[in-house]
Amino acid sequence: MISxxxxxxxxxxxxxxxxxxxxVNVVEVYSEDYLGAENTWLAALEEVRTHYPLTLHGVGLSIGSSDAVNKRYLQRLRAxxxxxxxxxxxxxxxxCSLEDRYFCDQYPLPRQSDVLRHLVSRIGLVQDFLQRPLLLENIAYYLQPDGRGDYSEEDFLRALVSQSGCQLLLDVENLRINCENHGGDPWAFLGGLPIPAVTEIHVAGGEQVQVDGTVLSVDTHSRAPGEQARTLFAFACAHFPEAVRILEWDADLPSLSELVRTAQSLESVV
Known part of the structure; x- marks a missing residue:
């Protein structure tokens, strides 16, 4: 267990x-930064791996796309x-892709039975190819796809885990944002997830923007986590004690020392 x-x-x-x-207790990198990377980049990543537990987090799998699974991408990821x-x-x-075109964001999926079957099939292909379980993250979304579908979000995730054998990456900032923007109870969501399946937790800091006079919370990864995100993070860490915990920060990147201090401060809330 990584604490x-x-x-x-x-x-x-x-x-x-x-x-x-x-x-720091564990390091996560974006998979795509190192797919087909030059030897110097891979050497740096291997050195990181020598001294720290390492996790890979991807943005290009597009597990929910109607396109065929990208075998070239999977080959590079497996390598x-x-x-x-x-x-x-x-x-x-x-x-995040359609007809071999990739987009710059992650888009939500309808929580419907046919989508569930589609995902289970694709996850099976990916896990068989990689020969390891795949963790899938709950995303922040700004429009509800096709209403609420056949499932609540937590019921959909439970069914997905049960039928595919995948694991879950719980992003508490995405959860906070969705509940603020669309309504919903984050505590009920957390309580509805299968405890053994949540093997990683993300926390980050977002911002609020005005869109046509409406205040919208946005997942920007541009600041330290706020009070509510920290509260959700503390609960999630206690509720899913085996999960790896990662602080994400991508935009307005702080100094390394500030990033590390923020991660260390999060340890005190657990």
């Missing part, structure tokens, strides 16, 4: 990170997995 809170390690911090080796042997491999429960 404490780790960080999402981004490219601008890699050189300094390897030089100072800060006290990276074999090289660095991460403790977790994750992506998003979403779609």
């Amino acid at each position: 404490g809170c780790g960080i999402g390690l981004r490219a601008p911090h890699v050189e300094e990170f390897l030089r100072v080796r800060p006290k 990276l997995i074999r090289q660095v042997d991460p403790q977790r491999v994750s992506d998003h429960l979403a779609w």
